[in-house]
Amino acid sequence: xxxxxxxxxxxxxxxxxxxxxxxxxxxxxxxxxxxxxxxxxxxxxxxxxxxxxxxxxxxxxxxxxxxxxxxxxxxxxxxxxxxxxxxxxxxxxxxxxxxxxxxxxxxxxxxxxxxxxxxxxxxxxxxxxxxxxxxxxxxxxxxxxxxxxxxxxxxxxxxxxxxxxxxxxxxxxxxxxxxxxxxxxxxxxxxxxxxxxxxxxxxxxxxxxxxxxxxxxxxxxxxxxxxxxxxxxxxxxxxxxxxxxxxxxxxxxxxxxxxxxxxxxxxxxxxxxxxxxxxxxxxxxxxxxxxxxxxxxxxxxxxxxxxxxxxxxx
Numbered sequence: 001x002x003x004x005x006x007x008x009x010x011x012x013x014x015x016x017x018x019x020x021x022x023x024x025x026x027x028x029x030x031x032x033x034x035x036x037x038x039x040x041x042x043x044x045x046x047x048x049x050x051x052x053x054x055x056x057x058x059x060x061x062x063x064x065x066x067x068x069x070x071x072x073x074x075x076x077x078x079x080x081x082x083x084x085x086x087x088x089x090x091x092x093x094x095x096x097x098x099x100x101x102x103x104x105x106x107x108x109x110x111x112x113x114x115x116x117x118x119x120x121x122x123x124x125x126x127x128x129x130x131x132x133x134x135x136x137x138x139x140x141x142x143x144x145x146x147x148x149x150x151x152x153x154x155x156x157x158x159x160x161x162x163x164x165x166x167x168x169x170x171x172x173x174x175x176x177x178x179x180x181x182x183x184x185x186x187x188x189x190x191x192x193x194x195x196x197x198x199x200x201x202x203x204x205x206x207x208x209x210x211x212x213x214x215x216x217x218x219x220x221x222x223x224x225x226x227x228x229x230x231x232x233x234x235x236x237x238x239x240x241x242x243x244x245x246x247x248x249x250x251x252x253x254x255x256x257x258x259x260x261x262x263x264x265x266x267x268x269x270x271x272x273x274x275x276x277x278x279x280x281x282x283x284x285x286x287x288x289x290x291x292x293x294x295x296x297x298x299x300x301x302x303x304x305x306x307x308x309x310x311x312x313x314x
């Protein structure tokens with residue numbers, strides 16, 4: 001046997017051994033951190049709200065996970081699920097907009113890039129909107145604007161605090177001026193909500209950009225952000241070309257915005273629900289708190305007992 005043949009046989013044996021070893025590790029059992037590269041047991045990572053226990057990197061999560069993390073079990077009531085986008089401009093780029101919508105609806109099982117509803121957060125009734133970056137980059141079209149506006153108006157009528165989790169690339173270009181109109185419509189609904197002396201808290205996650213940042217993402221009574229989230233209006237490259245200057249590495253990060261007063265606090269994801277409960281109770285001490293007990297024989301069916309929030313410690 002020649003030396004070349006011997007090395008070829010060794011390569012084959014090594015490749016077969018590696019394939020057998022890869023088969024022994026179940027797919028999805030471990031997750032590699034995008035920041036530090038550490039492998040974490042996927043169930044442990046999910047229990048920590050997809051935050052790396054080694055370096056604190058916040059992995060991307062979507063609307064279903066956000067709702068599960070923030071809303072008490074058995075209390076979620078979806079709103080406005082019947083709204084579906086259309087193609088008012090007959091827009092076509094590489095693909096017809098109508099076909100693109102159908103593809104994303106099939107992939108995400110969502111009608112558009114937001115989910116809204118009523119629910120309880122630590123027993124406190126809230127109105128919650130969660131944007132989903134999977135659906136066309138969380139872009140804000142007519143349905144996203146209408147859905148959020150209805151949520152805010154229904155929250156105002158029901159005297160609930162409003163929380164919106166923002167994750168978006170901005171206004172949806174396929175709907176042109178109609179998408180830009182949503183900025184004013186949502187902002188108007190928030191102004192009426194504020195006139196009713198009700199709390200509004202936006203949570204800025206990675207990324208929050210464009211027309212969302214230029215409207216409801218920055219109109220909160222208290223503005224919270226996740227660590228290292230990208231937050232801005234125009235893209236970094238556009239700004240550098242306009243100013244003809246090199247921007248700092250941390251430009252448009254949550255930490256940079258906190259230093260400049262655009263964000264009130266950066267909150268790690270595992271602490272978010274507890275802090276929101278404290279803020280809502282602090283600003284709405286008369287809001288009734290509901291304690292839920294899940295009976296063993298009825299799965300997630302909840303029995304609610306209402307106790308005046310003014311008699312509870314903050």
